[in-house]
Amino acid sequence: MPIEAEKILPLLAPSFSNPGGLYSYVARTEKRQQNMGLLDLFKSKEKNETQATEKNTTVSFDVLRDDGVRAMKMGEVAFAAKCFEAALECKEDTVTLSYLAEAQIRMQAYDQARPSLEKLVDCAPDNLTLWLLLSKTLGKLKDYTAMKTTSEKAMQLDATSGEAKYYAADAAFHLGDPFNAIALLTQAIQLNDQLAEAYALRAKILSAMGQYQEALKDTTQLVQLQEDEDYILLHATTLAAAGQTEDALQLLQKLLEYNPFQQEAILKIADLYIRDSHYDKALEVLDQAIELQPEFAKAYKARGGIKLHLNDKAGAASDLKKSLEISPELIQQIEGEYSTLENQLNDRFKAMNPYQF
Known part of the structure; x- marks a missing residue:
């Protein structure tokens, strides 16, 4: 059909809507x-x-x-x-x-x-491993309230997780609920009898309650599971608390043979000798330790206490002075531990203290 003129002309001609036309x-x-x-x-x-x-x-x-x-x-x-x-x-x-x-x-x-x-x-949110890691991390940060929450979440995800119950027990213990902690630890061990941390914590709680024989069962199992220095020290401490001093000393001596720089073992041996009034043996242990580790501040402090008890005030003052030169923060322990006579010695030491405490 041809295009009608009236329809194409407006495109060619200028207009208001199309100024200039088609071009x-x-x-x-x-x-x-x-x-x-x-x-x-x-x-x-x-x-x-x-x-x-x-x-x-x-x-x-x-x-x-x-x-x-x-x-x-x-x-x-x-x-x-x-x-x-x-x-x-x-x-x-x-x-x-x-x-x-x-x-x-x-x-x-x-x-x-x-x-x-x-x-x-x-x-x-359903990953158990992540909740356990978070619980452990919160424990390291000593945020036991948050740790309680995260460990409970872990238990909800897996009621058969011994690790989850262990972290819940750790939180309960530090929040002042030892009986619930023991119950949770017992469940944790039943679920996982290889969980060394659970035996260690239960032993510490039982020892704090004076249940040394029960604690000794846990520490015995503990050292059979892992020959860890901290666990051996815990077992030795529990043996001593249960009245088995000789066994404790033998275990600690073996530990020192393996690691002669184990300071906690040295101090524990000296302490056990002091309890039995074997001051000469305690001094011998500490003398050897100081010779091996001249910066062993706690050994100087312990030796100073023995010398003071033996009325060697000059020797005691020298050792205490040396211990505080190495570790000035020990002043708080000294002030809290020594008797009136010993505090008089502390006063004399403070007069010589280069840190002016």
């Missing part, structure tokens, strides 16, 4: 198309720049994360943590965050590990 209309249309082309060009450039930035970010993230993993394997934990932190600044990633939390725990930076673990449990 002007075409010109404007072409210009608009050109402008659209420039706009598309800018948009394309902006898109390419965004993609390039995202690509660079991804590359940086991958490099930093992988460097951190390699550093962890090499034992460079502090450097690894910095790599993981930098990677997480590029983008959020739960796996990398878990690497960072592990590094922070290995560095014993528990105050830093806490927020990392809290983020992880928010991302994976």
Whole structure:
């Protein structure tokens, strides 16, 4: 069908809506198309720049994360943590965050590990391992109220987890509920009879209650599970408390043969000799310890106490002076432990104290 003149003429002729007629209309249309082309060009450039930035970010993230993993394997934990932190600044990633939390725990930076673990449990609220790690970290930070909450969450996730009950018991004990702690520890041991920490904590609580024979059962089992120095010391202390002094001394002597620098064992041996009034033996142990470790402040302090008891005031003053030169904070222990006569000696020492306490 032919185009009617009255319909095409308005396009050719100028008008208010179309000044300049068809030629002007075409010109404007072409210009608009050109402008659209420039706009598309800018948009394309902006898109390419965004993609390039995202690509660079991804590359940086991958490099930093992988460097951190390699550093962890090499034992460079502090450097690894910095790599993981930098990677997480590029983008959020739960796996990398878990690497960072592990590094922070290995560095014993528990105050830093806490927020990392809290983020992880928010991302994976059904992950038992994360709740156990968070409970342990809170225990290291001595936040036992929060530890109680997280360990209860862990028990809800798995009622058969001995570790969860152990952390709940640890929290209960430090919050002043020893009987509930013992009940939880008994359950923990029933669920996992290889859980050394549970035996150790129950032994400490029972000893504090004066139940030394019951505690001794736990420490005996404990040293059979692990030949750990701290556990051997706990067993020896429990033996002594149960009246088995000779057995305790033999165990401590064996520990010193293995590690002659074990200061707690040295002090415990000296203390056991002092209890039985064997001051000469106690002095001999401490003399050997000081010769081996000249900066052993607590040994000087213990020897000074023996010398004072034996009325060697000059020797006692010299040892106490030396102990405080090495560890000035011992002044608080000295003031709290010594009798009136000994406090008089302390007054004399303070007059000579270079730290002016």
